[in-house]
Amino acid sequence: MTRLRHRPALDVRVEIRGELPREDAEYARIRSSALVTDLGPDAHEARLRLTRPLDRSVTRPAVAQASVELAGVGRVRVELAAVTVRDAVDLALGTLAGRANRLRELGDLGLATAYESSYRPQYAPRPLAERRIVRRKSVLLARRTPEQATREMLALDYRFHLFSDALTGQDSVVHRRPANGGFRLVRAHSAARLGGSGLPLTESPHPAPRLDLPGAARQLWLTCWPFVFHTDSTEGRGQVLYRRYDGHYGLITPIADPR
Structure with a gap:
């Protein structure tokens, strides 16, 4: 049968x-x-x-x-x-x-x-005085090597990716560098020399800045970057304040691993 x-x-x-x-x-x-x-x-x-x-x-x-x-x-x-x-x-x-x-x-x-797609959504203009953090997301960071995090970022079509660096255990971010088609790694507290990679991935020689949320929002406004990766002023964890397409802000913060 x-x-x-x-x-x-x-x-x-x-x-x-x-x-x-x-x-x-x-x-x-x-x-x-x-x-x-x-x-x-x-x-x-x-x-x-x-x-x-x-x-x-x-x-x-x-x-x-x-x-x-x-x-x-x-x-x-x-x-x-x-x-x-x-x-x-x-x-x-x-x-x-x-x-x-x-x-x-x-x-x-x-x-x-x-490279950034020419069809990526556009940011709506919004007066600075009206901008608010309208979305807060707490996540358990996946443990990845920088190369793994970069490939995951591409598969998910993100501009940046917050993860736990498997090499150092630090909160870290990889992000696109649209001008040259490459990628950049920033760690929360210190730099560590990257190993070999099949990707055009470079590492920032500086750790993420320590900022409170008003300070991060100010840097986001002054630089016109799509996001600011920084460590919070209380616990020292890495977090990301980013621009939303509606002109407001979003905030991604890590949560402690229950293990």
């Missing part, structure tokens, strides 16, 4: 932020389901979040954040923006499919992803 193996029900979720026409929302759901089907049985837990802010100061207001879990690979994610919702859906899901297939087949995204 031949037993038929049925694929479990696909876990595909579409989240809408703001008001979108019903036809666009349905289009997003259909395209998301098709993506998971096309990627094969090792793809599951697909997520698509659509945002269309009312702010008309940006030229690409429709933002699509798409991700999928691949067995043996992990989570792959992209966040891109376009003029219309359907264009953003097609752009994000098409890019996600390409990255997922490359990771699955080659195990590496390649260095082309080191």
Whole structure:
């Protein structure tokens, strides 16, 4: 007797932020389901979040954040923006499919992803006096080597990645350097010489600055950087204050390992 193996029900979720026409929302759901089907049985837990802010100061207001879990690979994610919702859906899901297939087949995204996409969402202008920390996220930092953290950052399409450095145990950040397509490592307290790496990864000779939140916000404003990695003024843990696309700020702080 031949037993038929049925694929479990696909876990595909579409989240809408703001008001979108019903036809666009349905289009997003259909395209998301098709993506998971096309990627094969090792793809599951697909997520698509659509945002269309009312702010008309940006030229690409429709933002699509798409991700999928691949067995043996992990989570792959992209966040891109376009003029219309359907264009953003097609752009994000098409890019996600390409990255997922490359990771699955080659195990590496390649260095082309080191450069910032021209379709990355734009920051909405917001007066300094109105900016607030509207999201606070506490995370248990994954223990990674700098190279592992960098490759994970690329797979998740982040500008920076906060992690626990496996070489020193320090809170650390790797981030993109779009001007030259490279990456930079900053540790919370001290520098340590990097070993060999297949990536264009350099290390800051200086530890993260010790700042309180007003000081970090001031540096973020003065430099126009997308984020500021610093150690807090009480416990000395590394944390990241970053710019959100809505013009406000977000804060990522580590929590102690319960072990």
